[in-house]
Amino acid sequence: MTTQYLLKDVAPLGGDRTDVLVAGGLVAAIGAGAGDAAENAPDDLHVIDATGMVLLPGLVDLHTHLREPGREDAETIVSGTRAAAVGGFTAVHAMANTTPTQDTAGVVEQVWRIGREAGWTDVHPVGAVSVGLEGQHLAELGAMADSAARVRVFSDDGKCVHDPVLMRRALEYTKAFDGVVAQHAQEPRLTEGAQMHEGVVSAEIGLAGWPAVAEEAIIARDVLLAEHVGARLHVCHLSTAGSVEIVRWAKSRGIDVTAEVTPHHLVLTDEEARGYDPVFKVNPPLRTQADVDAVREGLADGTIDIVATDHAPHTREDKDCEWAAAAFGMTGLETALSVVQQTMVDTGRMTWADVARVLSENPARIGRLDGQGRAIAVGEPANLVLVDPDARRVVVPEEQATASTNSPMRGRELPGRVVATFLRGRATVLDGVPQDDRSSTAGGTPRAAGRVTP
Amino acid sequence: MRHLLSTTDLDRAAAVRVLDTAAQMAATQGRQIKKLPTLRGRTVVNLFFEDSTRTRISFETAAKRLSADVINFSAKGSSLSKGESLKDTVLTLQAMGADAIVVRHQASGAPHTLAHAGWTDAAVVNAGDGMHQHPTQALLDAFTIRRHLTGSATNPDGVGNDLAGLHVAVVGDVLHSRVARSNVDLLHTLGARVTLVAPPTLLPVGVGPWPAEVSYRLDDVLAQGPDAVMMLRVQRERMSTAGGGFFPSPLEYTRLYGLDARRLAGLPEHSIVLHPGPMNRGLEISADAADSVRSVIVEQVANGVAVRMAVLYLLLSGDGDTGVPPATGAIPALTSTPATPATAPARSTTPEVSAR
Incomplete structure (x- = not known):
C-alpha cells in the first residue's frame, strides 16, 4: 500500500x-x-x-558537488541529495571532482548506487573528462557512459580543459554516446592566483583579479571547436556579459551549445567582496551589476538554457579564515528556486513555465534524462x-539540510x-x-x- | 575608531589629528628620555606573517617608547609554519591578553578579517596586507610631506595643516603596492593631487575610479613640477613571472621610470623625494637621487616611529593623556569629531626631528 x-x-x-x-x-x-x-x-x-x-516538474540540477567520496566532512551523497529534495530537486548531477576522482566506471557506479539507495533524488554522476582532472589524458569516457551510472555529462569542473587538443578530442569522443562536455571556462594562465573578479573592486581592495576575458576566451574557442567537430558543448556557470554575447552569437550560427548560470550570479556582485568574507569567494567569481543584468537577460531570452546551482559545500575551517586561504564555492540547493523566483519571476522577466524550462526540462534534456523534466500530464x-x-523566509544556513553552512544568502x-x-x-x-x-x-x-x- | 585597517578609515579631521599627535610624539623623541609612560601595562603584539624587519622594528620601537609590553610573533619558526590557522593564532594571542595586534599578512584583507571575525577584542593595526593597504606607511609619508612642504619657522611640523594644493607623483609598481593604495586614499583625503606613474602592466585594471590621475610617462609628469615624488619599490620577482615579466628588462624600467640625477635636476627647488624602502638602488632610484638633499627617505624612517606611536596611543589610550609632560598640551582622541584646536602649543620645546 x-x-x-x-x-x-x-x-x-x-x-x-x-x-x-x-x-x-x-x-x-x-x-x-x-x-x-x-x-x-x-x-x-x-x-x-x-x-x-x-x-512544477521536479527540478534537475546539472551542477552539484556532493563531495562524496573524499570530503564527507563537507557533504555526503545522502546529506546533499536530502538538501536537494528540500530545494525541490528530483535529480542532481554529481560533479567529478571527488577523491578519488569520478574518472572510472567504478567510482561513478559507486556514487550512482549510493544515491539510489539514499532515495532522495536521482543521482547522475558527472564523469571526469581527463584522468584525475589533470588535463593530460582522456578518462575512460566510454566505460563511464556504458556503466550502470550511464554517464552522459563529462566535466573537469573546478578545472578548465584548457588544452585545445584535449578539448577537441573530448568533444569528438563523446559524440559516440550522445554525451556532452560541460566546460569550466577559465583560461588558467590569465587566472593564476586569482581571487575575485578583476575590476574596480579588486583594484581597490587588493585581491588578485580573475578577468572576464579568461572565461570568454575559452567559451569563444570552445564553441568554434564544437562547431568544427559537430559536437555538443555545455558551458558551466557562465558569469559575464561577454560570455552571454558569445553564446548568443554561437546559437545564432547554429552551434550546438547550451549554457548555465548559477543562482548566485543572478543576484550577487563583486561588491560583496569588500568585507573579505570568504563566503562570497566563488569560482567563477561574482561579477559586476552589468554582468548580473546581462545573465538575467540571457536567461530570459533563452541564450542561457538553464540555472544550475554549483552547490559547493565547504567545511567551516575552509571558510573561517583569510580570503586568500579560503576555498572557492557556496551552497545553493536550498535557495536556488527562491533566487530564480526573486530575480526572474517576481521581476516579470519569466513565467513559472519558464522556470520549469530552465530548472527542469532543459537540464534533463542536456543530461539526457528520460524520466525527468517532463510535462505535467496524466x-x-x-x-x-x-x-x-x-x-517568504529568512535564510539561516544552520537550519538548512546541507551539511555545510557556506550559504551566501545568510540573513x-x-x-x-x-x-x-x-x-x-x-x-x-x-x-x-x-x-x-x-x-x-x-x-x-x-x-x-x-x-x-x- | 577601534582599529586602523585602511587609510579610508580616516576622514580629513581624523587624519590631521593622527599627524598632529605624531608631531607631539616626534617632539618627545628628541629628548634625552624618550620613553613615555602612556601604555604601561598594555600589551602590543607584532604579528608578522611576512618578513619585514623595518616595519616590525618601527612598531616595536613605537610601542616600547610608550612603555607597552611588546611581543613579537613571526610566522617563521612558529606553529604557523606547521599549518596553524590565522584564527587559532589570534585566539591564542587574545587568550594571552593582547591589547593591540599589529598585523602584517600576505593576504589582502587578513587584518580586516582579524578585526571583524569576532576572534579578538584587541585593537588591530594593519601593518601591511597583501596588495591592499599599509596605512601607517601612508601616514608617515603624509607626515613627512606636510612637515617639509607646509611647515614654517613657527610651526615646523605644519601642525593643523592638511596637504591641500600639493601635487604628489607616485611612481612604480602600483599594481602590487599597498603603499600606493594607502597613499592615494590618504593624500586625496588630505587635499593633495596625486598622479600615478607606471607602465600600464603595473597599473590595476579598474584604476579608473581612484582619486588620482594616471600617466605612463614619468618625464611628462616631472615636467609638471610635482611637489613630492614617491618612488615605489619594484620587486625583483616582477621581472620573471607571469608571461615573462611585467616589463622587458630592468634597464628599460630604469630608463623609463627610474629617478636618476637628470630627472632629479629637473624638479622644482622645493620638491622632495620619498621612498618607502627598501630601495633597489640603480633600479627605481639611482644613488644620486637616493642620497641627494631632496631625499627625505631616512627621515621617513624616523617619522615612522612617531606616527606609529600616535596610532597606538590613539587606539589604546584615546583619553587625552599621552603621558607627555603637560608642556606639550593635551592630544585629541582619534575618534572625536569636534574639531579640537590642534595647533601644538609650546613649540619652543620641540626639537627638530631632522633637518633637510
Whole structure:
C-alpha cells in the first residue's frame, strides 16, 4: 500500500488552477474529478490544500558537488541529495571532482548506487573528462557512459580543459554516446592566483583579479571547436556579459551549445567582496551589476538554457579564515528556486513555465534524462515540486539540510518555499520537511521505489 | 575608531589629528628620555606573517617608547609554519591578553578579517596586507610631506595643516603596492593631487575610479613640477613571472621610470623625494637621487616611529593623556569629531626631528 497525494486547487506551471492526483508513481489524474480516481484505489489518500501554490516538474540540477567520496566532512551523497529534495530537486548531477576522482566506471557506479539507495533524488554522476582532472589524458569516457551510472555529462569542473587538443578530442569522443562536455571556462594562465573578479573592486581592495576575458576566451574557442567537430558543448556557470554575447552569437550560427548560470550570479556582485568574507569567494567569481543584468537577460531570452546551482559545500575551517586561504564555492540547493523566483519571476522577466524550462526540462534534456523534466500530464512519472510563491523566509544556513553552512544568502529574505517534493510519486518532502522516515509512506521499501533506469 | 585597517578609515579631521599627535610624539623623541609612560601595562603584539624587519622594528620601537609590553610573533619558526590557522593564532594571542595586534599578512584583507571575525577584542593595526593597504606607511609619508612642504619657522611640523594644493607623483609598481593604495586614499583625503606613474602592466585594471590621475610617462609628469615624488619599490620577482615579466628588462624600467640625477635636476627647488624602502638602488632610484638633499627617505624612517606611536596611543589610550609632560598640551582622541584646536602649543620645546 502506498500513499496517494491529491493536490487540491494547484496551479501547474502557474497556469489555471486544478486538482492533481499522484498515485502509483505517476500523475494519475488531473482535473476537478481527480479526487474521484483515488477513491477506487485501496491506498491511503493524503490531501494537500494547494491553493495559491504552483506545481512544477521536479527540478534537475546539472551542477552539484556532493563531495562524496573524499570530503564527507563537507557533504555526503545522502546529506546533499536530502538538501536537494528540500530545494525541490528530483535529480542532481554529481560533479567529478571527488577523491578519488569520478574518472572510472567504478567510482561513478559507486556514487550512482549510493544515491539510489539514499532515495532522495536521482543521482547522475558527472564523469571526469581527463584522468584525475589533470588535463593530460582522456578518462575512460566510454566505460563511464556504458556503466550502470550511464554517464552522459563529462566535466573537469573546478578545472578548465584548457588544452585545445584535449578539448577537441573530448568533444569528438563523446559524440559516440550522445554525451556532452560541460566546460569550466577559465583560461588558467590569465587566472593564476586569482581571487575575485578583476575590476574596480579588486583594484581597490587588493585581491588578485580573475578577468572576464579568461572565461570568454575559452567559451569563444570552445564553441568554434564544437562547431568544427559537430559536437555538443555545455558551458558551466557562465558569469559575464561577454560570455552571454558569445553564446548568443554561437546559437545564432547554429552551434550546438547550451549554457548555465548559477543562482548566485543572478543576484550577487563583486561588491560583496569588500568585507573579505570568504563566503562570497566563488569560482567563477561574482561579477559586476552589468554582468548580473546581462545573465538575467540571457536567461530570459533563452541564450542561457538553464540555472544550475554549483552547490559547493565547504567545511567551516575552509571558510573561517583569510580570503586568500579560503576555498572557492557556496551552497545553493536550498535557495536556488527562491533566487530564480526573486530575480526572474517576481521581476516579470519569466513565467513559472519558464522556470520549469530552465530548472527542469532543459537540464534533463542536456543530461539526457528520460524520466525527468517532463510535462505535467496524466501518465507521466510523478517527479514534481509544489511551491508556495507567496511565502517568504529568512535564510539561516544552520537550519538548512546541507551539511555545510557556506550559504551566501545568510540573513537575506527570499520569496517562495518548497512545500512538497515528489520523486516518482513518493513524497521526499512534505510541508517543507524532508521525510526521513519513509518506510511508513513508501510501504517499507523506499529504496526499491526509486526506480532508476540504468 | 577601534582599529586602523585602511587609510579610508580616516576622514580629513581624523587624519590631521593622527599627524598632529605624531608631531607631539616626534617632539618627545628628541629628548634625552624618550620613553613615555602612556601604555604601561598594555600589551602590543607584532604579528608578522611576512618578513619585514623595518616595519616590525618601527612598531616595536613605537610601542616600547610608550612603555607597552611588546611581543613579537613571526610566522617563521612558529606553529604557523606547521599549518596553524590565522584564527587559532589570534585566539591564542587574545587568550594571552593582547591589547593591540599589529598585523602584517600576505593576504589582502587578513587584518580586516582579524578585526571583524569576532576572534579578538584587541585593537588591530594593519601593518601591511597583501596588495591592499599599509596605512601607517601612508601616514608617515603624509607626515613627512606636510612637515617639509607646509611647515614654517613657527610651526615646523605644519601642525593643523592638511596637504591641500600639493601635487604628489607616485611612481612604480602600483599594481602590487599597498603603499600606493594607502597613499592615494590618504593624500586625496588630505587635499593633495596625486598622479600615478607606471607602465600600464603595473597599473590595476579598474584604476579608473581612484582619486588620482594616471600617466605612463614619468618625464611628462616631472615636467609638471610635482611637489613630492614617491618612488615605489619594484620587486625583483616582477621581472620573471607571469608571461615573462611585467616589463622587458630592468634597464628599460630604469630608463623609463627610474629617478636618476637628470630627472632629479629637473624638479622644482622645493620638491622632495620619498621612498618607502627598501630601495633597489640603480633600479627605481639611482644613488644620486637616493642620497641627494631632496631625499627625505631616512627621515621617513624616523617619522615612522612617531606616527606609529600616535596610532597606538590613539587606539589604546584615546583619553587625552599621552603621558607627555603637560608642556606639550593635551592630544585629541582619534575618534572625536569636534574639531579640537590642534595647533601644538609650546613649540619652543620641540626639537627638530631632522633637518633637510
